[in-house]
Amino acid sequence: MPMSTATLFTGLAGMLASLALLVWLAYRGWSVLLLAPVCAMLAAFVSGEPVLAHWTQTFMASTGRFLAQFFPLFLLGSLFGKLMEDSGSVDAVAQLMIDKLGTRHALVAVVMGGALVTYGGVSLFVAFFVLAPMAQALFRSADLPRRLMPATIMLGTATFTMSALPGTPALQNAIPMPFFGTTPFAAPGLGVIASGVMAGFGLWWLGRAAAAAKQNGEGFVEPLDGGADYEARGKSALVRERASVAQTFDPAEIDSGGRAPEAAGYGVAPPSAFVALAPLVVVVAMNFAMNVVVFPRLDAAYLAQPRWGATTLSAVAGVWGVSVALAVGIVVLVALNRARLGALRESMDAGANAAVLPVLxxxxxxxxxxxxxxxxxxxxxxxxxxxxxGGPLVSLAVATNLLAGLTGSASGGLTIALDALGGTYMQLAAQHHIDPALLHRVAVMSSGTLDSLPHNGAVVTLLAVCGSTHRESYRDLVIVSIAGALIALAVVIVLGSLFGCF
Structure with missing residues (x-):
């Protein structure tokens, strides 16, 4: 029976009011763990729906499915990032870029350092805390404005390595896989092109901004706190709550565990470039091997049985592949750095704990x-x-962009969009002869655009860690992380529409 106009208006008003309340209170630092169910029940109540039924049968059931699907990635990704940090490997990779590129190419060195560690599986927030002090040292030597630091770090860590490069172990790249039956290497050619667009456009803008600053006599200015305590900057309760809905690592755990022994007086040398890069290479290689070599040859007909959830290999292969890759990377990392991990149990506990608040x-x-x-x-x-x-690709991009922007979370917005519309888009893809891999790449890239609005947890955390403000740095951050990503997304949609998926 069709809804009356009054019922439709009331329902839409309730949905919009609940969403506005969720965004406003989350921006003010309220925990999403409390806000999400309260705002959901508000929308249900205004719509005249059974509130308690939605609380237990809809809200909790959907939350439980998400945890069942993706908690392994949160857990292993967080653990891998923490061990990379505590072993000194992230520092070593960043230092390698500094040594190879030097002060003359400070912007490229920071971007490449961030890209290497995040494409290799290190959590975004771990990368922030390691890259910020190194970026500050480079910017000081090159006499570059400190206000450009957040945009430079964001370009290397949270743009093309998060959503475009094929095979990236980022959570966003894993979310569409159960919905579309794809792998992390979906649309590899389009992903590489998009990555080139994002990186090229971002570096062009940053170089232009740096040149304009030099012409105006603007150079490096020391932060008021001297830049010494990066961790304290990023551990406020407000930053923590916003950060926890944006990525897979709880900033409160950043200083837990065992630090690299050379800094703690153990006298163990920092890892060499080979040792630091090896776990990153292993993660990428294992991810490729599992999804391209192993799974296509695997007989997984047993998954159709009810005891395994009556599913298919294509629905779970992507998550399996990333999980195995991260697990093997952790084993290699510990084997190569055991002497540097002076408090291995503490580091592993901290890495595991850091996954809990974000996944919930x-x-x-x-x-x-x-x-x-x-x-x-x-x-x-x-x-x-x-x-x-514009067709299914455009509507998918718009829906995911809006939800990621409103929630301030690429992963949250993407999952909500695909939960609600994933099945519909698969039907449309079949009707329009669109490869699901193209839907995958468009959806992931769309989640990494408007999610960088001012209330996004990654933005808030990065500005705090860099000792900067929205007023000082947000304009350049918008250009490299939103404008560049939107241009790349448009390129992928046009090329995909004209030539199909490649």
Missing amino acids: SVGSLVGYGAVIAALPAFEAVRDWVLGIG
Whole structure:
């Protein structure tokens, strides 16, 4: 029975009010663990839906499915990043870029250092805390404005290595795999082209900004606190709550565990470039091997049995591949750096603990989205999204962009969009002869654009760690992380529409 106009209006008003409340209170530092269920139940109540049923049967069921699917990636990714940090390997990779490129190419050195560690599986926030002091030293030597540091670090860590480079172990690249039956290497050619666009455009802008600053006599200015305590800057309660919905690592755990022994007086030399890079290479290589070599030859018909969830290999292979890659990377990392990990158990405990708040926070956002998608008035929203001109790729990009921007979370916005519309887009893909791998790449890239709005946890954390403010640094950050990503997304949609997936 069709809804009356009054019922539709009331339902839409409830959805918008709950979303506005969620965004506003999250921006003010309230925990998403509390906000998401409260705002979801508010929308259900206004829509005249059974509140308690949505609480236990919709919200919690969807949150539970997200945890069941993706907690292994949160856990292993967080653990890998923490061990890379505590062994001194992230520092060694960043120092390698500094040694090879030097002060003359300070911007490129910071971008390349961030790209290497994040493409190799190191958590975004671990990279922030390691790269910031090194970037500051480089910028000081090159006399570059410190206000450009956040944009430079963001370009290397949270743009092309997060959403475009094929095979990236970033969570965002794993989320579409169960929905579309794809792998982390979906649309590799388009991903490489998009990465080149993002990196090239971002470096062009940063070089232009640095040249303009030099012409105006603007150079490096020391932060008020001297730049000594990067960790203290990033551990406030406000930063922690926002950061936890944006990535897979809880900043509160950044100083837990055992630091690199050379800094703690053990007299063990820092890792060489080979030792530091080896675990990163292993993660990428194992990810490729599992998804391209092993799984296509694996007989997994048993997965169709009810005891295994009546699923298929294509629905789980992507998560399996990244999980195995990270697990093997951890083993190699520990084997090569055992002497440097003076407090291995503490480091592993801290890495595991750092995964808990982020996965629950993002899972709560997913539960919120599931309740919204289950409300009768959402059908009007679905029809509007699917009716956007330009075809399924454009409407998928718009929907994911909006949800990632509103929630301030690439992973949360992407999961909500695919939970609500993933099946519909698979049907549209079949009708329009669109390769699901192209849907995968467009969806992932769309999640990494408007998510960098001012309330995004990665943005807030990075500015705090760099000792900067939105007023000083956000303009350049927008250009490299949003404008560049949107240009690359447009290129992928045009090329994909003209030539298909490659």
